[in-house]
Amino acid sequence: MKTWNRILTLAAVALALVATPTRVEAQQNDRPNRGDRQGGPPNFDPEQMRQRMMERYREQLEVKGDAEWKILEARITKVSEARREAGSGMMGRGMFGGGRGGPGGGAPAGGNDQADAQRQNRRNPFAAAQLPEADDLQKALDGKASADELKAKLAKLRDARKAKQAALAKAQDDLRAVLTVRQEATAVMLGLLD
Numbered sequence: 001m002k003t004w005n006r007i008l009t010l011a012a013v014a015l016a017l018v019a020t021p022t023r024v025e026a027q028q029n030d031r032p033n034r035g036d037r038q039g040g041p042p043n044f045d046p047e048q049m050r051q052r053m054m055e056r057y058r059e060q061l062e063v064k065g066d067a068e069w070k071i072l073e074a075r076i077t078k079v080s081e082a083r084r085e086a087g088s089g090m091m092g093r094g095m096f097g098g099g100r101g102g103p104g105g106g107a108p109a110g111g112n113d114q115a116d117a118q119r120q121n122r123r124n125p126f127a128a129a130q131l132p133e134a135d136d137l138q139k140a141l142d143g144k145a146s147a148d149e150l151k152a153k154l155a156k157l158r159d160a161r162k163a164k165q166a167a168l169a170k171a172q173d174d175l176r177a178v179l180t181v182r183q184e185a186t187a188v189m190l191g192l193l194d
Contacts, residue, residue: 060190061183075175079192082168086161131164133157 057076063069137153145153172193176184187193 057190057192061179061186063183071178072175075171075178076192078171079168079175082164082171086164086168131157131160133160 054073054076058069058073061072063072133153133156137150137157140149140153175187176193179187184193
């Protein structure tokens, strides 16, 4: 009897050892790919997301014909781009407890603004582009500029933001011009129009 117990125990251990690598491999294959491992979503494709969003807009706006959709899609894209641009500079660099380098301030290692912007865009491709006027104002603040210099840079930033808001208003008016009343109401609910 003891012999049979030993044989059965050894057989169970052998079976467990043989089955374990296959099970681990299967679990690894079930895991989503983490993409760039920089904290981004797995296999994130901004173009695919944009396409899904456009399909949702088409469905919600009840657009049946391709010719009508072609016109609407171009205008919706302009509104989306103008909205993103109009939002630039709204979330200031120092808003979450830091300057250029994030919490704690200071420039990031390397100090290459273009490379830093590219890295940020890879992390969040839908983030608003920083206005050059906002960069100039931030540099003036960091450099302890005079009140007159700050006033001038602040005025330039406000003018740039007003121009972006005007471009957004024009894009929204252009979209509104080709919508039915029902579509306009839907577009307001979707956040495309104010």
